[in-house]
Amino acid sequence: MRDEKLPKGWKNCVVGDLFSFVGGGTPSKSNLNYWNGAVPWASIKDISRVDVIKSTIDSISEEGLANSASNLASKGDLIIGTRMSVGKVVITEIETAINQDLKILRSELPNKFSFYWFSHLRKELEELSSGTTVKGIRLENLRSLSFPLPPFPEQQRIVAKLDAIFGHLDVLREKLDRIPVLLKNFRQQVLTQAVTGKLTKEWRETNYVTLDFSIIEGKEIISVKKNLYNNQTANFLEKLEESLSLDLNGVFFSNDWCTIKPEFISSPEKYSIGIGPFGSNLKVSDYKTEGYPLIFVRNVIANKFDGLDPKFVDEEKFNELLPHTIKPGDLLITKMGTPPGDCKLYPENAKDGIITSDILKVRIWKKYFIPKFYEYVISSKIVRTQIEEITKGVAHQKISLKRFKDIDLPFPTRIEQEEIVKRVDSLFELADRIESQYQSLKAKIDQLPQAVLNKAFRGELVGQEVKEYVREAGEEMLAAEGVEGYNKLN
Structure with a gap:
C-alpha cells in the first residue's frame, strides 16, 4: 500500500x-x-x-x-x-x-x-x-x-472493533454448530414416531384402519408363503403365525399393528434374503474394471453406489454368485460396524450388482410391504437398539443372518405404510432445506473473518458500528433461515 x-x-x-x-x-x-x-x-x-x-x-x-x-x-x-x-x-x-x-x-x-x-x-x-x-x-x-x-489510538480502536465483531461471529458459530445436532435428533424423532404408529395415529382413526386390517393381510401372507414352502418346512405356518405376533416383547409399536420378522417381509422369489459371499467365493482376482458392480459396506454407509473406488465382476462371475445378487429397490444392511445395521435402498437407476461379505440384503415383497418404509424402520432407533442388543459382547460387532431374522419389525397395512412414507419424506425435506440453508450460511460465516480483517487494515472498519457490520454479514439471514428451522425442531 x-x-x-x-x-x-x-x-x-x-x-x-x-x-x-x-x-x-x-x-x-x-x-x-x-x-x-x-x-x-x-x-x-x-x-x-x-x-x-x-x-x-x-x-x-x-x-x-x-x-x-x-x-x-x-x-x-x-x-x-x-x-x-x-x-x-x-x-x-x-x-x-x-x-x-x-x-x-x-x-x-x-x-x-x-x-x-x-x-x-x-x-x-x-x-x-x-x-x-x-x-x-x-x-x-x-x-x-x-x-x-496507523496511529496508536487507531490501533486500539481497530483491536476493540475486531474483538467485538469476532465475538459476535463466535456467537453465530455457536448457534450454527447446534443445527446439525438438532437436525440429526429431529430426523431420529421423526423415524421413532413413524415406526411406532404415533405419526399416523389420527390418520388411522379418520380412515378406520384397525388391527383387523393388519391381521387380514398377515393371513394372506401366511397362505401364500405356506404354499411356497409347504414341501420344505413342515412347521412354516406355525413359524410365520408366531412371527405375526401381537406380543411386542418390550418393542413399543402401535397397538393397532402386528409385528413381523424380516424373513417374512421378503419377496417369495428365490434369493430374496441373504448375505454376501464368503471370501473364497469372491476374490480380488475376480475384480474387473467394468461389468456388474460390487457393493461394499462403504457404499451403504455413504449411501453412494457409484464412485468410491468402484469394483466390478464379469457376467460369468455374476451368474455364479446369483444368491448374492441385488436389484434396484433392495434393502442393504451392514453386518459389521459400531454398531452394525446401517440400512439403505439400492437406487432405482442402479445396475444389478453383487453384495460383498459384510452386507445383508432383503428384497421386499412389494404386494404387502413398501421398501422405503422398511428402510426407515431399520434405520430407526427402535430397531437399531434391537441390533445393538443382539451384537453385545461380540469382539467385532457383527450381526448374522440368523440373528437378523429374529428382530421384530412393525407391520402396519400397506396403505398406512404409504401414508407414513409420504409424511416422513415431507418432514425430511424440511430438514434437508434447513440443512442446505445452514451449509450456505456456514460458508458465508467462514469467509467473514478474512473480509473483516482486510477491511480493518484498509482503515474502513472503525467508523462502522459493530451491530451494523454483523447484520450486513449475515445475522439477519441466520434469524430468517437458521433460527426458524431451529425453532421448528424444538
Whole structure:
C-alpha cells in the first residue's frame, strides 16, 4: 500500500523495521534426557488449529533447551509458522520453547493488533512460500513486507472493533454448530414416531384402519408363503403365525399393528434374503474394471453406489454368485460396524450388482410391504437398539443372518405404510432445506473473518458500528433461515 492510498495519519513501514524474529530448534532425539521435561515445546501441530497456545503436546528439559537452537517465548508473545503452516500466527498464554518451524515475533506494537495484522496477511504469506515437499517462507521475504501503521489510538480502536465483531461471529458459530445436532435428533424423532404408529395415529382413526386390517393381510401372507414352502418346512405356518405376533416383547409399536420378522417381509422369489459371499467365493482376482458392480459396506454407509473406488465382476462371475445378487429397490444392511445395521435402498437407476461379505440384503415383497418404509424402520432407533442388543459382547460387532431374522419389525397395512412414507419424506425435506440453508450460511460465516480483517487494515472498519457490520454479514439471514428451522425442531 503506497503512502497516497493510506488513511490519514497512517505510515507505510516494513515488517523488518517493526519486528524482531527469534528462531527455534529441536533438541537431539537420541538424548532421552532432553525430552519430557518441565519446559513446554511448541511445534506446528500445536498452532495449526488454535489462535492461543495454552499447552503443548511435547515438552523438553532445561538441559535440552540449553543444548539446542530452541528459544523461549514469553507469555503474551506472538508465534508465527514459517514452514508447513506458513503464516499461521498465535498468541501464547504460556512460556514455551519453539522448534525450527516457528518464529517468535517481538515488537513495541500491541500484540493483539500485530496478531490481527499477520492473520489478515495469511494468504499472501502462503503465496510467498516455496519448496517442493515442505513449503516455507524465507525470513528476508517476511521482513520486507509492507506494514501500513496507523496511529496508536487507531490501533486500539481497530483491536476493540475486531474483538467485538469476532465475538459476535463466535456467537453465530455457536448457534450454527447446534443445527446439525438438532437436525440429526429431529430426523431420529421423526423415524421413532413413524415406526411406532404415533405419526399416523389420527390418520388411522379418520380412515378406520384397525388391527383387523393388519391381521387380514398377515393371513394372506401366511397362505401364500405356506404354499411356497409347504414341501420344505413342515412347521412354516406355525413359524410365520408366531412371527405375526401381537406380543411386542418390550418393542413399543402401535397397538393397532402386528409385528413381523424380516424373513417374512421378503419377496417369495428365490434369493430374496441373504448375505454376501464368503471370501473364497469372491476374490480380488475376480475384480474387473467394468461389468456388474460390487457393493461394499462403504457404499451403504455413504449411501453412494457409484464412485468410491468402484469394483466390478464379469457376467460369468455374476451368474455364479446369483444368491448374492441385488436389484434396484433392495434393502442393504451392514453386518459389521459400531454398531452394525446401517440400512439403505439400492437406487432405482442402479445396475444389478453383487453384495460383498459384510452386507445383508432383503428384497421386499412389494404386494404387502413398501421398501422405503422398511428402510426407515431399520434405520430407526427402535430397531437399531434391537441390533445393538443382539451384537453385545461380540469382539467385532457383527450381526448374522440368523440373528437378523429374529428382530421384530412393525407391520402396519400397506396403505398406512404409504401414508407414513409420504409424511416422513415431507418432514425430511424440511430438514434437508434447513440443512442446505445452514451449509450456505456456514460458508458465508467462514469467509467473514478474512473480509473483516482486510477491511480493518484498509482503515474502513472503525467508523462502522459493530451491530451494523454483523447484520450486513449475515445475522439477519441466520434469524430468517437458521433460527426458524431451529425453532421448528424444538
